[in-house]
Amino acid sequence: MNDQTPHPLSPQDCLVALMIAMSASDQSMRTSELVKIQSAVGHLPVFADFDEDRLKPLAQIVFDLFAEEDGLDALFGLIRDNLPERLFETAYALACDVAAADGHLYETELRLLEEIRYELDIDRLHAAAIERGARARHLSA
Template sequence: MSDTIEKLSAPDCLVALMVAISASDEEIRTPELLTIERIVNHYPAFAEYDQGRIRDVSQRVFELFLDEDGLDTLFQIVRDNLPARLFETAYALACDVAASDGKLGEAELQLLEEIRYELTIDRLAAAAIERSARARHATL
């Protein structure tokens, strides 16, 4: 495992989880990419973030997904480098990306469940986050 992935910044960790949820169904859709870009461009957690890092972080996530224990490694890296106060933020961003294309497949749902577990997101908080993501991405 490279030192670069082990030393992710907090915003890198948020990007890594957004990329992971997008890639979980093995098809990264345009609405998901646009949502990640919009989030990075506008959310306070990314105020000082170098957007050039998105490509590097994405590549590291893809490399981890090739490893049998890659997802466990990703979660360990996130827990080690993301302040616990941002765990719900990470889950909310993952939910936004998952909901952005209007399709929640089994792989995305399973990864969201794993994120909830790994980041110890309370059930009630998770339900509220999920519902708000659905509301934000509802279509007419």
């Protein structure tokens, strides 16, 4: 892992890393997805004490992990080790919002959402409600 992380990831770091992973999952980080991440970090209560200077180092951690063969498994290990279970559905909701931000869900994004549901043990009914909310928030007229 990247030696620039001087301490374990905070819960907010985990949420940001998962959003970055979602954006990067299709090999292209779209502007709408980056705006969604910045908006979440800037406005949601869970990020009230988050240092936005952590965005770039967290992005680098995700990119470094994605360059490794088992990088996604390592990312999920970090998230499970550092994200309280009470924020698992929040993590999934944020990932759904990033995936929906550009108005199109790509196959790689759908696969990553499926993996997140599995890794964080998100109840299928709860996941469906979260997904529907994301879809509703990101419809265009």
